[in-house]
Amino acid sequence: MAPILTVRDLTKRYGGLTAVSEVSFDVEANEILSIIGPNGAGKSTIFKLISSFVKPTRGEVRFDGEVISGLSPHTVARKGVVRTFQETTIFKGMTARDSVIVAHHLRSRASLAGFYFGTATARRDEQEFGDSADEILEFLGLGPVRYELASNLPQGHLRALGIAVGLAANPKILLLDEPFAGMNADETARAVEMVRAVRERGLTLLLVEHDMAAVMKISDRIVVINFGVKIAEGTPAAIRADEKVIEAYLGVEDETIGL
Amino acid sequence: MKPAKNGLRVAAVAVFLLVVFVVVPAAIAASGRTDLYYTLSSVALLSIASGGVWLTFYIGRINIGQGAYSLVGGYVSAILVTTYGVSFWVSLPIAGLFCATASVLVGLPILRLRGVYFAMVTLILTEVARLAALALPITGGAKGITNIPPPGAIRIFGLTVVPAFDTFAERNAAFYFLSVTMMVLAFAALWRLVNSRLGRLFAALRQNEDLASSMGLNVPMLRVLAYAISSFLGGVGGAIFVAIAQSIYPSSFTVNDSVNFMLNCFLGGLSYVFGPMLGTLVLYFGWDLLFQAGEYQLLIYSGVMILLMLLLPNGLLSLRPPAIRPSLRMPAKRTS
Numbered sequence: 001m002a003p004i005l006t007v008r009d010l011t012k013r014y015g016g017l018t019a020v021s022e023v024s025f026d027v028e029a030n031e032i033l034s035i036i037g038p039n040g041a042g043k044s045t046i047f048k049l050i051s052s053f054v055k056p057t058r059g060e061v062r063f064d065g066e067v068i069s070g071l072s073p074h075t076v077a078r079k080g081v082v083r084t085f086q087e088t089t090i091f092k093g094m095t096a097r098d099s100v101i102v103a104h105h106l107r108s109r110a111s112l113a114g115f116y117f118g119t120a121t122a123r124r125d126e127q128e129f130g131d132s133a134d135e136i137l138e139f140l141g142l143g144p145v146r147y148e149l150a151s152n153l154p155q156g157h158l159r160a161l162g163i164a165v166g167l168a169a170n171p172k173i174l175l176l177d178e179p180f181a182g183m184n185a186d187e188t189a190r191a192v193e194m195v196r197a198v199r200e201r202g203l204t205l206l207l208v209e210h211d212m213a214a215v216m217k218i219s220d221r222i223v224v225i226n227f228g229v230k231i232a233e234g235t236p237a238a239i240r241a242d243e244k245v246i247e248a249y250l251g252v253e254d255e256t257i258g259l
Numbered sequence: 260m261k262p263a264k265n266g267l268r269v270a271a272v273a274v275f276l277l278v279v280f281v282v283v284p285a286a287i288a289a290s291g292r293t294d295l296y297y298t299l300s301s302v303a304l305l306s307i308a309s310g311g312v313w314l315t316f317y318i319g320r321i322n323i324g325q326g327a328y329s330l331v332g333g334y335v336s337a338i339l340v341t342t343y344g345v346s347f348w349v350s351l352p353i354a355g356l357f358c359a360t361a362s363v364l365v366g367l368p369i370l371r372l373r374g375v376y377f378a379m380v381t382l383i384l385t386e387v388a389r390l391a392a393l394a395l396p397i398t399g400g401a402k403g404i405t406n407i408p409p410p411g412a413i414r415i416f417g418l419t420v421v422p423a424f425d426t427f428a429e430r431n432a433a434f435y436f437l438s439v440t441m442m443v444l445a446f447a448a449l450w451r452l453v454n455s456r457l458g459r460l461f462a463a464l465r466q467n468e469d470l471a472s473s474m475g476l477n478v479p480m481l482r483v484l485a486y487a488i489s490s491f492l493g494g495v496g497g498a499i500f501v502a503i504a505q506s507i508y509p510s511s512f513t514v515n516d517s518v519n520f521m522l523n524c525f526l527g528g529l530s531y532v533f534g535p536m537l538g539t540l541v542l543y544f545g546w547d548l549l550f551q552a553g554e555y556q557l558l559i560y561s562g563v564m565i566l567l568m569l570l571l572p573n574g575l576l577s578l579r580p581p582a583i584r585p586s587l588r589m590p591a592k593r594t595s
Contacts, residue, residue, distance in 0.1 A: 051473065077475035085473065091466040102463045106475040108456075112484075115456040126456065169474050 002065070004029040004204055005050070005081070005173055009059035010069075012045050012228075019045040021228045022059065027173070027206060032199055034207040034215045037225035038248060043208045044177070046225065050206070051083035051175055052076040063173070078106055080172035084165065086181065087158035092151040096142055096161050099150060100133035103168035107132075129168075136164045140194060156187050160194065173204045180211040188214050216240065224248065279439050284432065296431035300503055302543050303438035304496045305516075307445045309523035309535035311492030314449065316529050317458075318485045319465035320370065324381030325493045326517035327388035328358040332494025333501035333511060337404045338397060340502075347410035348421075351498050358494030359487040366486040370479070385517045392509035403508035410437075410502055434503045441499060442536070445492055450532045452488070461485055493520075526567060528574020537575055 003026035012020040020042045027033050037043050048054040050061050052073050061069040068076050077083075091099045107129070108115070110122035137146045140160040145153060150161060159179055166174050179195065180188045192214055199205055209215045215222060216236040224232040224239060226248040232239055239245055287295050308325050315322035332354040339350040369380045392398045409424035427433045452458050463471045464481055472478045501507045520535075523542055527534025545563070549556045571577055 053469070053473075072479075073469075073472040074475045074477050077473055082475070083473050085470060089467055089470050091463055091470065093466055094462065098459065099463075102459050102471075102476075103474040105460065112457055116452065118455065122456070165470070165474065 003027055004064060005206070006062045007046075007050065007059075008062070010046065010049055010056055010061065011058040012042075012049060012054065013057045019228050020049065020056075020225075023225065023228075023230045024059075025223050025230065025233055027204060028220075030199065030202060030204055031220040032195065032205045032207065032218055033221050033223065034209050034219040035223045035225060036209060036212070036215055041225045041248075042228040043225055045228075047083065047175060047177060047206075047208045051081060053083070077169055077171070080170075081175070082166050082169045082171035082173070083175040084162040084177055084179075086177050087155055087162060090150045090158060090161060090165075093149065095147050095149055096137060096153065096157075096164070097130075097133055097146040099161065100136055100164050100168045101126075101129045103165040104129040104132060104170075106169050133164075133168065136167050139197070140164050140167075155182065156190070159183075159191060163194065163198065167198065167201075167203075171203065173206060174198065175206045175208075177208055178210060179207060180209060180214045183211075192218050276443070279443070280436070284435070287432075293429055293431065296429065296435040297503070298543075300431065300435045300438040301500070302540050303435075303442040304500045304503075305520070305543065306523065306536045306539035307442055308493045308496035309520045309527075309539050310445055310449050310532075311489035311496075312520045313524045313529070313532070313535045314452070314461075314485050314489045314492075316524055317453065317465060318461045318482060319373070319468075320482075320486075321374070321378040321521070322381050322486075322489065323378050323514075323517045323521050324384035325489070325520040326385040326512040326514065327381075328362060328490040328493030329497030329500070329516065330385070330388045330392060330507075330509075330512040331361060332358045332497035333507045334392060334398055334404070335494070336498035337407050337501050337507045340407055341404055342397075347408075347502055348413055351495060354498035355491040355495040358497075359491040362487050362490030363483050366483045366490075367479070370482040370486060382514065382517065385512070385514045389509045389513060398509070401509060403506060403511075405506040407501065407505045407507070409505065431503070434499075438499055438503075441495065445495075446533060446536060453532055522564065526564070526574060528576040530573055531576040534574050534576050541575065 005027035006024075007026070008024050010020055010023045011018070023042075023046060025033075035043050035046055045054065049056050049069065052061075052068060052071050052075075056069050059069070060067050063076075063079060063081050066079070068079060068081060071079075091102070094102070108122075108125045110119055110125050114122040115125075134143075134146070137143050140163060142157060142160055142164060145157055150158070153161065163174070163176070163179070166176075176195070180191055183191060188211060195205060195207070195218055207215070207219070216239075219236055221233065221235055222239045223230060224242070224245050226244075231244045231248060232242045234242070283299065287293060308329050311328075312322045312325045335354040335357045336347065336350040339345040339353060340347055345353075365384065369377060372380060393400055398404070409430060410421075412419050412423040412426075413421040424430055424433045453461070460471075460476060460481055463474075463476065464478060464485075468478050497512060501511070504511070519542065523538035524535045525538070526542055527536065527538030546556075546560060549560050552559050567575075
């Protein structure tokens with residue numbers, strides 16, 4: 001089967017600094033692929049390049065065979081590539097349920113004018129969005145807090161809300177930005193289950209993550225980035241044994257640098 | 260939505276309409292203070308323009324440029340009426356649409372700015388509009404446009420719906436009803452806007468534009484839409500104002516007015532659709548009442564404004580009893 005997302009020679013320069021250099025990899029449909037790497041390796045830039053929040057200097061991202069790099073973020077979301085944010089990026093003044101309802105916008109059949117005048121289509125849309133939001137919130141364990149203001153929710157719930165908002169846009173690929181950051185073992189275990197459950201819904205997941213243990217547990221494949229360059233790609237077992245990866249994470253052996 | 264709450268809302272609207280359309284005119288007729296017609300018309304028109312500013316606040320932009328659109332709207336209507344002999348009633352929507360179109364062109368680049376940067380650019384807009392009015396040949400320069408005839412009659416199938424304004428014994432009473440009707444329409448439209456899905460999209464924009472675009476919301480388009488509606492209201496308000504004054508000058512709307520439109524929103528409350536209406540009323544009369552303070556007028560005025568913002572950051576409407584507050588913050592829970 002053809003990969004659902006292909007990244008080819010993706011390069012991003014900021015002035016003289018090359019944040020990402022000629023990175024290529026494929027994402028297969030319905031897999032969980034993680035991008036890992038030490039701090040400042042360029043993971044987040046790749047993430048922004050794929051979701052089109054940043055335009056590449058060179059190279060391209062194709063989704064379902066169609067070039068999506070260079071399009072505006074909302075167009076890319078419309079095509080089915082949706083990103084989530086870390087927990088600080090939420091609609092603080094909205095309830096969890098309202099946030100998820102707003103995020104259903106891509107599914108609306110009524111026009112903006114239709115929503116203004118409350119046409120039959122618009123009312124049906126609203127009804128469906130509400131029901132679907134309730135289903136998604138229930139699915140991610142947010143049912144009991146759906147009427148809470150997002151600003152009052154604890155961190156774990158905010159992560160789930162971020163995923164809920166992403167799911168509402170009905171994506172084919174969901175990009176998760178550090179979904180396990182700052183979580184304890186218990187919370188991570190629950191989040192891992194959540195990500196797996198999302199995959200069961202037929203989605204493809206692309207993660208950018210620090211937490212090695214969680215990444216190893218959850219990923220089908222892993223892409224390792226260091227200094228903006230892809231240094232390894234493979235199954236968790238292969239990555240764990242890869243010398244370049246060990247080097248990047250643990251530093252070079254003392255002898256090789258002459259100490 | 261609880262029926263009791265809905266009932267209360269309908270009652271509040273009914274009382275409001277009764278006051279502005281019946282009680283106020285009756286009181287003015289009884290007291291003979293016909294000058295109040297002019298004052299209250301001004302308040303109504305300024306609150307329409309302020310309502311527009313409020314909408315730009317609603318998408319998270321500080322707009323200090325509404326004076327520009329009021330001035331442009333006023334000139335468009337004045338030029339159409341005097342130079343081209345167009346009926347005032349036709350010139351009114353044209354003025355609004357002209358401002359909306361202009362604001363799309365202006366808004367596309369400047370709405371990318373946020374916070375104080377957007378505020379600064381809009382502040383300059385008012386000055387640009389004033390200087391353009393001084394320089395352009397069509398606006399009559401510093402002499403402005405004077406002797407603008409009052410609105411004529413509206414006839415549909417030979418039936419006179421609205422008589423010509425110069426047939427009224429008290430012309431300002433006719434303007435009062437026109438201004439207040441437009442204000443009611445404008446705020447009803449705004450209320451519907453923020454309570455429809457569109458309003459929720461605008462609120463999403465205010466809270467986080469990146470997150471909104473990740474959901475597939477066309478953020479630039481929505482921003483410009485809100486700004487265009489805002490400018491439309493500014494233009495319509497300005498056009499009626501000019502019809503009442505029967506004249507327009509480059510100084511008819513200045514930076515001061517732009518700032519006041521913004522203060523009206525702050526004072527009434529940014530979370531409430533009807534905030535700008537109350538804010539305009541209080542600010543307009545508050546300023547006039549302070550006239551007796553003479554040279555201390557501005558000092559007291561600014562002091563009171565600062566205190567109000569410190570003590571009531573959500574505006575005057577946050578003082579209302581909780582029973583009639585809108586469900587903006589606490590959505591009705593589903594009873595099922």
